[in-house]
Amino acid sequence: MFMGKEKLIPILAILILILGSGTTLYVHAAQNNTKSITVNEKTYTVDQIFFISQTRSFPSLDISGVALDDLLMKAGVTNPDQKTYTIIGADGYQKTVIWENIQNGLLTKDRQVYFSDLPKAFRIKDVITIEVR
């Protein structure tokens, strides 16, 4: 039994290092470097988004940006409270939220999304897409 572990554990450790290295390479290759943001299938630059949308700030976090609810309305979303919103980052990280959360969310100039009513796990960096379903 013990001899088995003595051989098995180094092999498993090597496989883990290969898995970690392989997925690291994959993640870097799959990184999306676009600077525009697609909102409800319409593509905007950050400057355009800041031009068309109302601003919002979270003084407690010392953060300001554009109001996500206003941005989505400007992007042509109808019946917003009956839809879900998936925010996707350049690294593939994504989170799905509801309209109530969107009303407490903002997008900063450096394309980061914050929600005042959700945990930090819902902060998404380098946003490239906001899908509406």
Added chain:
Amino acid sequence: MEKKKLFAGILVFGSLWGFSECIIGSYLRDLGLPAGILMTAIFAIGLLTFSRIRYNQPGMQLGMGLVAGALRLANPFGGCFLCSAFAIMAEGALFELFFYLLSPKIQEKYTKTLQLGMGIIISYSVYVGGYMVTQILTPFVSSAGFYLENLVVFIPQMLASGLLAALIGGITVPAVITISSLELSLKDRNYYPATIGVAVLCWCLVIANTLLILA
């Protein structure tokens, strides 16, 4: 082992872990370092391995995770405290499972190769597992809800993020097993005052830090 002695061990090592997550973790995060990886691969794996080797009591590390997670909840600052608390508790449980599966039955048989392999496997599994648990539980307790597709598309990133933890764990575990084998012991009459004292100090410092930030 005496139950009282084991309980005091859980309390002191769990408190040290929670204290390091709250105070040192926040400091590392402010420095822009990968705090989650460093905290897991050095502090968590170090304290969990040390306590497991010294006490050799299955279940102890699960208890340490609960104590450390509770301490993290007492300090709701420096990142997502809810995610961190879940991650810490999950890490304690995962360490318990993987250490049980990987460790040799005879304690003296920890060869260097085995220690290195165990460090890599345990550190990677504990970090990635803890990460996955938070990605599942945090949305569940939030108003947004949990969506499986959000977890599935992020699996490659989570697997990739564990690589550094695995490499550091490969150093931490052999180092801690070497330290654990040194003849360090406390006399019984000093054991309880020392363990309870350290645990109380950790909790006081974390709560004082919380109150200072609130003020």
